[in-house]
Amino acid sequence: MTSDCSSGCEASRTIRADAARLGREIVSLTPLLDAFVPLLAEQAEIQSTASGWTGDPPVFDPEVFCQGRPLLADSGFQNVAPDIPGAAARLLPVMARCFPGLAGDIDALAQALDADPGRAAAELMHMACGDCGEPLRGVAPDTAYFLARECVRPLVRRQAETLSPLFAELPWRFTTCPVCGGHPDFSWFKKVRDDAQYITGHGGPRFLRCADCAAWWRYKRISCPGCGNEEPSRLSFLHSPERPYERVDLCEECQTYVPCLDTTDMIHIPHPDVAALAMLPLEMLARDRGYRPLAALPWSLVLPDASRAA
Structure with missing residues (x-):
């Protein structure tokens, strides 16, 4: 204790x-x-x-x-x-x-x-x-x-x-949480020396966090964690030049977004909840463009027409 x-x-x-x-x-x-x-x-x-x-x-x-x-x-x-x-x-x-x-x-x-x-x-x-x-x-x-x-x-x-x-050593390749089946509300790229298939292009592998239970799991970098869309032309992101390591990933297929932090070149990695708070301005911009959160963060209620994760 x-x-x-x-x-x-x-x-x-x-x-x-x-x-x-x-x-x-x-x-x-x-x-x-x-x-x-x-x-x-x-x-x-x-x-x-x-x-x-x-x-x-x-x-x-x-x-x-x-x-x-x-x-x-x-x-x-x-x-x-x-x-x-x-x-x-x-x-x-x-x-x-x-x-x-x-x-x-x-x-x-x-x-x-x-x-x-x-x-x-x-x-x-x-x-x-x-x-x-x-x-x-x-x-x-x-x-x-x-x-x-x-x-x-x-x-x-x-x-x-x-x-x-119980499942730490088992592969999980899906868009929903391995514990409860919930949707992710946050993701980040981590610097990991690994040759796994999840690493594509520059940077480290991607991890998603469940909105309901905060479990983490590894997921493909170039794929929507909402619908699984892997067409690069239908995937994009929003970011600010002043804070390039913060972004909101957008999917044109399901019109959802997920905040994402690229920690691969960061010396100090902030707590994920604080990191997600920092991306509120990007969330608001995504909302203005017609996207909705894949799973709502607690403060999403302060945004217009905030939707809640089921």
Whole structure:
């Protein structure tokens, strides 16, 4: 537990330090950083001490897995509802300070958790999964979805983290998450000395991160992680000359985009959540051109017509 706590504190410090650096580089992002960095830092600490997957590991057939069936296709994640009240007790005060416009909804949710923690936690679990459960009194549906996702996120991420050794040595060549089947919300290129087929052209292999559980997997560089389109003329990206290592990859076939960080020549690699925050201006430009996120990041709600990942 001490090791986990230390790891969580280190992740929290990394998020805050990287965000402070980003704020000095892009002053216009300061309000967004002030809103989300305390939330991300607290989630990192919760994730480090969460129980993760408990008991026997999920039963799966490695051969079937390698054909494209995610690890938890049959069972899904273990129920995290019992841990939601504890996570919410830490996260709701942070979100109330960071998002004062949601204070009324957050207070109503806190009251619901105090009055009947079991029922409220179960409803939050349903909402986080995109299910239409019974609405919580005094909490707007859109806000409830956002709050539910943020309370559940570190608990599910911890489960995926503890399950990753089960398939670490198995090949996975698909556009969706090997753990839960979710879509990616972020990607990056890494400098890895490897002759694998995934390295094409300049730079390192590409890795995708699941929007739901934050699991990482390796994927082809020249291919849309949404529809698998590999036609170079139908793939492009947006970037700023001032920050050439940041880009948003676009697909003309499915009209989606995914933020991507090229870390191959970077000395300091920022925390992925902070790196994704830095690309908000590029996201907005992609939205203006008619593209939609393959999977929405938490702050995508600040963008016009933000869509949510299913």
